[in-house]
Amino acid sequence: MDLHKAHHTAVIINCWNERLGEIQIENKPSAFDELMKFVKKHTPKGLTPVYGLEDTGGNGRALAVHLVEKKQIVKEVNSALSYNERKSYATTQKSDSWDAFCIAKVLLARLDELPDANPQDFYWTIGQLVARRNAIVKHAATLKNQLHQQLSYHYPSYKKFFCDIDGKAALAFWEKYPAPYHLESVGVDKLAEILRKASHNTCSTRKAEEILERVKKDGETKRNYQPSRDFLIVNMVQDMKRSRELIKQTEEQLRQVLAETDFKLQSMDGINIVTVAELIAEIGDIRRFPNADKLARFAGIAPVRFSSGGKGKDKASGQGNRVLNAIFHNLAVQQIQVAKGDNKKQRNPVFYEYYQRKLAEGKTKKQALICIMRRLVTIIYSMMKNKTPYMAAALTERKAS
Structure with a gap:
């Protein structure tokens, strides 16, 4: 079977590599029984059909689970094997039907070597959670690079303000003061109070004095459409905070699922x-x-x-x-x-x-x-x-x- 996101193509062959039938079904549970009926119709009495699936962990997972639950014999066909089968012909072809035929030939030739498909919800769920966390982490890294770019326009000396531009105190500062002109009426004591609250008393009054002094030395950076540019920074900071929260939630979900393994x-x-x-x-x-x-x-x-x-x-x-x-x-x-x-x-x-x-x-x-x-x-x-x-x-x- 050649598996895709929207539909699957199945080709049935016998022991002499002769095509017995072909069917295309939608990738949904209601269509899987239709496939089994089609296969049964082409299976001589006394013989047992064997299904060869190339992708039992991705697009073909739902089908693999359905077939295994119905007590069918399902084998995993390594994509490298089917690729080599396609390339072994003098004239290279590429279609769903031909791909399914090549997979069937590999299934027949390596029936005793191919592993049984064993799609388990537990491992699949962990994989999905890991993929989700990695996607959020990647998004957060992209946001950090974008924030670097925007801050360089507003605060030329921004890298000297904080050790990390995405620390708690730093994010609180960028969100409240996305551009220097927002600090015009802010004194050292007020800024120090805000920084101490955001950093849990890690930042001192000296840090507030240092920031205000550097902003003064940088000069005027306010330009046309400044409110829109300020919006970009505030929006990025809020997105970064939300991403961190999502990462924490995903990791907590991972802890709950992994607790069932008892691995140490x-x-x-x-x-x-x-x-x-x-x-x-x-x-x-x-x-x-x-x-x-x-x-x-x-x-x-x-x-x-x-x-x-x-x-x-x-x-x-x-x-x-x-x-x-x-x-x-x-x-x-x-x-x-x-x-x-x-x-x-x-x-x-x-x-x-x-x-x-x-x-x-x-x-x-x-x-x-x-x-x-x-x-x-x-x-x-x-x-x-x-x-x-x-x-x-x-x-x-x-x-x-």
């Missing part, structure tokens, strides 16, 4: 509630991986052997789940971090020592980091499989042995 991934330094959600959303049911090696290959972390004529070498894989690969990469970088300053405190001494040992063995920084990622896969796999917390002491003992 946050016991490892560097993993917060968002990272936990991202890991679970991409990995899904950990039981579908018989061991950590399978998870590593799924994440594209396990090396791939390239050889010819008896000679070759292992190379980093550019395949696998790239989102999950990026999560493990970021987590690996955090584990080998060293604090700035004189104390040079290591975030995770065990991983840091392991990283330095790999460098001493002649590996590049990239290769050593991949080694960290691979070890993290083993640890996180065990933590999820057994629902146990991270224990640095146990890791140290294993390293010493």
Whole structure:
């Protein structure tokens, strides 16, 4: 089946790759029974139909859930396999019907290898919440860049006002005084009072004096259509505040859903509630991986052997789940971090020592980091499989042995 947002196209073939029928249905539950009736009509007595779906987590999820609930055999067909099937012909074709036929051929040829479709609402919901949070975070970052641009017109020295232009005190200031002329009748004491209230007494009278002095040195910035320009800043600030509230609400919803897992991934330094959600959303049911090696290959972390004529070498894989690969990469970088300053405190001494040992063995920084990622896969796999917390002491003992 070739799956799309509005409709799906199904092609039925037999064991000799002969087309038996074709149907296009709408992507809605009421049409799924129509598909099953059509398939049954083309299925000889004594045979069991097998459905091959290319996208069981996106556009085809509703259909996959429906078929699984109806006790049908449903297989996931990797899009890379169907793509290679299309490209294997001398004349390349591209249509819903042809795509569905290529998927059917892959299904028939690799029936014993393809995984069963197992769309679960729990993991899908977590994935949707993570996607929603990421979208809001991206929107907030865009707003911050836009605010930088607008403030540069109004307050030439704005970067020296606050450490972060999107801090609580900063946002309160921009919203109340979007342009310097709003400060003309504002004294130091009044401004200091407003800043202290917004920053929970972090900002002092000295900060108010500093801001007013810099505004005075900047000169006149008021121009035509100033009210409209002021509106832009106030509107952006309000949108940023709303985005932060939405992020908090989404993360709270994630906490409620994740409470059902009983995973203890946050016991490892560097993993917060968002990272936990991202890991679970991409990995899904950990039981579908018989061991950590399978998870590593799924994440594209396990090396791939390239050889010819008896000679070759292992190379980093550019395949696998790239989102999950990026999560493990970021987590690996955090584990080998060293604090700035004189104390040079290591975030995770065990991983840091392991990283330095790999460098001493002649590996590049990239290769050593991949080694960290691979070890993290083993640890996180065990933590999820057994629902146990991270224990640095146990890791140290294993390293010493």
